Structures are given as structure tokens and as C-alpha cells.
Amino acid sequence: MDSERMMTVSTAAIRGLLRERLGYTGLVLSDDLQMGAVKSAMSLGEAAVEAVLAGVDMLTLSFSRANASRGSAKTVHAALIAAVREGRLSEARIDEANRRILELKSRLEEARP
Numbered sequence: 001m002d003s004e005r006m007m008t009v010s011t012a013a014i015r016g017l018l019r020e021r022l023g024y025t026g027l028v029l030s031d032d033l034q035m036g037a038v039k040s041a042m043s044l045g046e047a048a049v050e051a052v053l054a055g056v057d058m059l060t061l062s063f064s065r066a067n068a069s070r071g072s073a074k075t076v077h078a079a080l081i082a083a084v085r086e087g088r089l090s091e092a093r094i095d096e097a098n099r100r101i102l103e104l105k106s107r108l109e110e111a112r113p
Contacts, residue, residue, distance in 0.1 A: 005054075006037055009047060014055035027100045030056045034072065044072055045079025049089060052080065057097035 002010040008031045018024045031038070033047045042050065048059055061072050083089035 005050075006041065007031075008033070008038060008056070009042075009050035009054050011054045019055060027057050027104045028055055029058045030060050032060045032062045033076070034062045043079075044075050045082075048076040048079050049083040052083075052093060052097065053089060057100045 002012040005012075007013045014028055018028065030051045033044055033051065038044075038047045041047075051059060059076060061076065063072070080089065080094075084091060084094065
């Protein structure tokens with residue numbers, strides 16, 4: 001599918017296969033951005049930006065005490081803000097992801113007994 005990039009940050013996999021070929025319109029949740037395969041390939045901040053650019057709507061971070069003390073959520077937030085300010089990541093893409101998150105939240109609330 002994409003011999004160059006892991007699926008978490010692969011536009012070919014997420015936008016190409018999942019969204020375009022398979023017609024999936026729902027929320028896309030990333031693998032843990034702190035797993036070894038990601039950490040060995042790129043920084044946490046870059047992984048977050050690349051995942052969102054590829055079409056991921058919600059990012060997963062494992063929160064062990066070690067990871068939390070390193071400020072991983074702050075790192076991701078800062079990287080996403082910087083990417084928007086630099087023009088790498090559009091506000092429209094952030095809005096698209098937010099819309100999918102809110103749609104899922106609404107459906108889950110409606111399904112509550």
C-alpha cells in the first residue's frame with residue numbers, strides 16, 4: 001500500500017484507501033503516537049502533524065507516568081499550532097476533524113439508554 005510511510009501517517013492509506021476507495025466518512029483514530037515504530041521514525045510533534053495531514057481526526061497518546069512527565073500532550077498541541085501558523089496544516093482540516101469528533105459524540109449520546 002505505502003512502502004514509504006507507516007499507516008498512521010500515510011495519506012495513501014487514510015485518504016486514498018479508507019476515504020476514497022472504501023467511502024468511509026467516519027472518525028479516524030490514530031495508533032498510539034508514542035509506540036516504538038513511530039518514535040523510531042519521527043518526533044512526537046511531527047508524527048501528530050503528519051497523521052492529521054494524512055487524514056487522522058483524533059490522535060492517541062499513551063499516558064504512562066514517564067510520558068506524562070515529558071509533556072507529550074503539550075508537545076502535540078504546540079506542533080499542531082505551529083503547523084497551522086506555518087501554513088502546513090489548514091484550519092479547515094482541523095475543523096473537518098473536529099466535526100467528525102462532534103458527530104461521533106452526538107451519535108454516542110443519542111444511543112445512551
